[in-house]
Each structure stands twice: as structure tokens, then as C-alpha cells.
Amino acid sequence: MSKDKLVIFDTTLRDGEQSPGASMDKEEKLEIAQQLEKMRVDVIEAGFAVASPGDFEAVKLVADTIKDSTICSLSRAVAKDIEVAGDALKGANSGRIHTFIATSPLHMKHKLQMEPNDVIEQAVKSVKLARSLCDDVEFSCEDAGRSELDFMCRIIEQVIDAGARTINIPDTVGYNMPDQYANTIQQLIERIPNSDKAIFSVHCHNDLGLAVANSLAAVQKGARQVECTINGLGERAGNASLEEVVMAIKTRPDYFNVDVDIDTRHIVPTSQLVSKVTEFAVQPNKAIVGDNAFAHESGIHQDGVLKNRETYEIMRAEDVGWANNRMVLGKHSGRNAFKSHLAGLGIQFDNNDDLKQAFVAFKELADRKHDILDEDLLSLVKR
Ligand SMILES: CC(=O)SCCNC(=O)CCNC(=O)[C@H](O)C(C)(C)COP(=O)(O)OP(=O)(O)OC[C@H]1O[C@@H](n2cnc3c(N)ncnc32)[C@H](O)[C@@H]1OP(=O)(O)O
Numbered sequence: 331m332s333k334d335k336l337v338i339f340d341t342t343l344r345d346g347e348q349s350p351g352a353s354m355d356k357e358e359k360l361e362i363a364q365q366l367e368k369m370r371v372d373v374i375e376a377g378f379a380v381a382s383p384g385d386f387e388a389v390k391l392v393a394d395t396i397k398d399s400t401i402c403s404l405s406r407a408v409a410k411d412i413e414v415a416g417d418a419l420k421g422a423n424s425g426r427i428h429t430f431i432a433t434s435p436l437h438m439k440h441k442l443q444m445e446p447n448d449v450i451e452q453a454v455k456s457v458k459l460a461r462s463l464c465d466d467v468e469f470s471c472e473d474a475g476r477s478e479l480d481f482m483c484r485i486i487e488q489v490i491d492a493g494a495r496t497i498n499i500p501d502t503v504g505y506n507m508p509d510q511y512a513n514t515i516q517q518l519i520e521r522i523p524n525s526d527k528a529i530f531s532v533h534c535h536n537d538l539g540l541a542v543a544n545s546l547a548a549v550q551k552g553a554r555q556v557e558c559t560i561n562g563l564g565e566r567a568g569n570a571s572l573e574e575v576v577m578a579i580k581t582r583p584d585y586f587n588v589d590v591d592i593d594t595r596h597i598v599p600t601s602q603l604v605s606k607v608t609e610f611a612v613q614p615n616k617a618i619v620g621d622n623a624f625a626h627e628s629g630i631h632q633d634g635v636l637k638n639r640e641t642y643e644i645m646r647a648e649d650v651g652w653a654n655n656r657m658v659l660g661k662h663s664g665r666n667a668f669k670s671h672l673a674g675l676g677i678q679f680d681n682n683d684d685l686k687q688a689f690v691a692f693k694e695l696a697d698r699k700h701d702i703l704d705e706d707l708l709s710l711v712k713r
């Protein structure tokens with residue numbers, strides 16, 4: 331049986347850009363969008379067109395240039411925002427207006443200062459306006475993670491009737507636990523009478539480090555779009571990371587009953603581009619795209635990987651865009667990796683005693699020095 335497609339919606343250029351210090355100009359956004367298109371991302375949220383003249387120009391440039399991915403602009407449930415988003419998207423091959431309004435009691439009372447029924451009315455009006463400008467409309471219940479299920483059922487049923495074709499359920503403040511969030515998605519799909527007319531989407535924040543876990547749990551309960559960002563960039567602690575979501579699905583086809591179209595070989599180059607443009611370094615131990623994600627320094631691991639990579643690697647470095655996996659010689663390394671590395675430098679040992687002696691000298695050096703370079707090894711062997 332063929333698997334359902336999971337839509338990958340990248341919001342690096344919108345929610346990612348909301349990280350303090352990560353703002354991008356239109357040329358930078360276009361360069362990243364081109365890389366995302368190459369990777370075969372389904373939807374690229376290029377910005378929030380009404381936010382500034384520069385962001386309008388950026389969304390417009392991306393919409394006018396990118397042909398293979400759908401280009402999206404965010405907008406509040408406010409007529410002007412929606413009209414400006416529609417204007418910016420006019421040149422798109424495939425455009426999407428994404429409109430949102432908060433649905434949690436806290437946000438409605440204190441931030442919007444609106445009655446719940448008025449929130450529903452404004453949402454419906456906004457979706458209708460967006461549909462008059464664009465066939466593809468997404469609606470988000472902001473702070474869905476702290477919203478009441480009955481109220482979300484009411485508003486979502488009505489926005490679907492008004493023409494929204496993607497319904498996004500953001501855990502805006504990263505408050506939910508995986509089973510709780512997945513249960514919300516399942517309940518919404520089961521209880522909303524017209525839920526079959528829309529794709530349910532998830533958008534998770536990482537305040538408790540659960541953004542990817544929550545997104546994947548929701549996929550198991552029927553979500554068919556995941557909103558995510560490269561390197562997990564995003565407001566506060568960030569969003570679900572695209573590379574982690576995609577590689578979880580690719581690596582565990584036995585577990586997930588969905589598939590993604592992403593060409594994963596572009597993941598590392600895209601991560602490096604986003605890091606260069608935003609000047610946000612990627613931590614070395616970051617899954618998939620960190621420098622150490624496919625590096626081994628411990629002797630037992632190195633020995634295993636030399637015999638069979640699968641002993642300590644669940645993915646191939648080459649499949650996500652690294653040139654290869656890496657063996658790093660250091661204080662935890664063992665004789666097998668040491669010997670194999672020196673063989674790569676053209677050095678063979680005549681007998682076991684020579685190897686033993688060189689290895690003892692290497693361990694002494696590794697206790698003193700952080701990074702062992704090939705020059706260090708060569709001079710050590712000469713001695
Ligand atoms: C969870 C998220 O990531 S939501 C997206 C967050 N991203 C951004 O805010 C980035 C872009 N934002 C901006 O450039 C500006 O905030 C703008 C242009 C949207 C609005 O700017 P301003 O008009 O100066 O309003 P300001 O930002 O101070 O306040 C927001 C106003 O929008 C209202 N509002 C907030 N969300 C919504 C919504 N989804 N629909 C309708 N109104 C909303 C607030 O209640 C507030 O209204 P008030 O001015 O009557 O009190």
C-alpha cells in the first residue's frame with residue numbers, strides 16, 4: 331500500500347527570521363529559497379509581507395522567481411495584511427496566503443481583547459477574503475497548544491467552510507507533551523465534521539526541547555503537513571528542525587506511514603548556507619547537520635564502524651550531504667583506528683611492537699593535546 335505524502339512546509343524565512351539577530355534581506359532570502367527549492371521543499375513561507383517594505387519585496391522576489399515550491403506569506407486576520415500578502419504573491423506559480431488568529435483564552439482575553447465569537451467571525455471573514463485573492467489558503471489557531479478543544483472544533487469547522495484547505499495547529503509556546511499534542515490532532519480530525527476537506531498541519535516550538543517529538547507524534551495521529559525550519563531556527567528556542575523531522579521519517583519507514591519528497595543530499599549545504607547568512611553557528615553535536623553528527627573519536631565505536639558502519643551509524647553521512655563520515659583520533663581512540671588512520675597516511679608498521687610503541691606515544695600526546703593533527707602523528711611515528 332502506498333504511503334500518504336507528508337507536506338514539508340519550511341518557515342526558515344518567516345519564523346526562523348523572527349529569531350533576534352537573524353533578519354535577512356531579499357537577496358539572502360532568495361538564495362535560501364533557491365536552495366530549499368532544490369531540496370524539493372513543498373511550501374516555502376517566505377515572510378510576513380505586511381511587516382515591512384523590505385519583507386514585502388522579499389516575498390515578492392521569492393514568489394516571482396521560485397517555480398517548483400509553493401510560496402506562502404503570513405498575515406494576521408486583518409484585511410490589510412491579507413491584501414498585502416495577496417499582492418506580494420501575485421507573480422507566484424503557486425501561492426498560499428496563511429492567515430492566523432489566536433484561539434487560547436489567554437491570548438483572546440489579554441492580547442486580542444476580543445470575545446471568542448468575534449474571533450470566529452474575524453477568522454471566517456479573513457479566510458473568505460484570502461480565498462478571493464488566492465486558491466490556496468491556510469488558517470492557523472495561534473496558541474492552539476493552550477486552546478480549548480471545543481472552541482477549536484467550532485472555529486476550524488467554520489474556516490474550512492469558508493475555504494481554508496490547510497489547518498495548522500501551532501504549539502506556539504512549546505508547552506505540549508507529545509502524547510497530549512498528538513491526541514489534540516487526533517481529536518480535531520475525528521470531531522470536526524468537515525475535517526476531510528483540509529490537511530491538518532503542525533507547527534511546534536522548542537521551548538521544552540520537544541518540537542520534533544511533538545511534530546512526529548502528531549504525524550502518527552493524522553497530521554499531514556509539518557512546519558519546520560533549517561537548523562531549528564525560530565522564535566525563542568526555535569522551531570522543529572526540518573532535517574530532524576525529514577531524517578526521522580526517512581530513517582524509520584517501518585515506523586511512519588508517510589513519506590516525504592525531500593532530496594536529503596541538499597540538507598547539509600542548506601544548513602551551512604542558513605548558518606552563513608544568519609551568522610548563527612550550528613552546535614557541533616546538532617543532529618544531522620552538526621560537525622560531529624557523523625564523527626567518531628572513541629576506540630570501540632571506531633573499531634565497530636571500521637568493521638561495519640551500521641554498528642554506530644543509523645544514517646549515511648553522504649545521504650544528507652556530507653562528503654563522508656569522519657574518524658577523529660583522540661584520547662579515546664583505539665589501536666585499530668590508529669593503525670587504519672596511519673595506513674591512510676602511507677605508514678605501515680613492520681611488527682606489533684612498533685605499533686604498540688607508537689600507540690603509547692600517541693596516547694601520551696592525546697592526554698596533553700586537544701586536536702591531534704596528521705603532522706603530529708607523522709612526527710611521532712618518525713621518533
Ligand atoms: C506566533 C507568531 O509567530 S505570530 C507572528 C509574529 N511575527 C511578527 O509579529 C512579525 C511581523 N510583525 C510586525 O511587523 C508588526 O507586529 C505588524 C506589522 C504585524 C503589526 O504592527 P502594529 O500595527 O504596529 O501592531 P503591534 O505589533 O504593536 O500589535 C499587534 C496588534 O495586532 C493584533 N493582533 C495580533 N495578532 C493578530 C491576529 N492574528 N489577527 C488580528 N489581529 C492581531 C494585536 O492584538 C495588536 O492589536 P492592537 O494594536 O489593536 O493592540
Ligand SMILES: CC(C)C(=O)C(=O)O
Nearest residue numbers: 430470472473500502
Ligand atoms: C502564526 C503561527 C503559525 C506561528 O508561528 C505560531 O503560532 O508559532
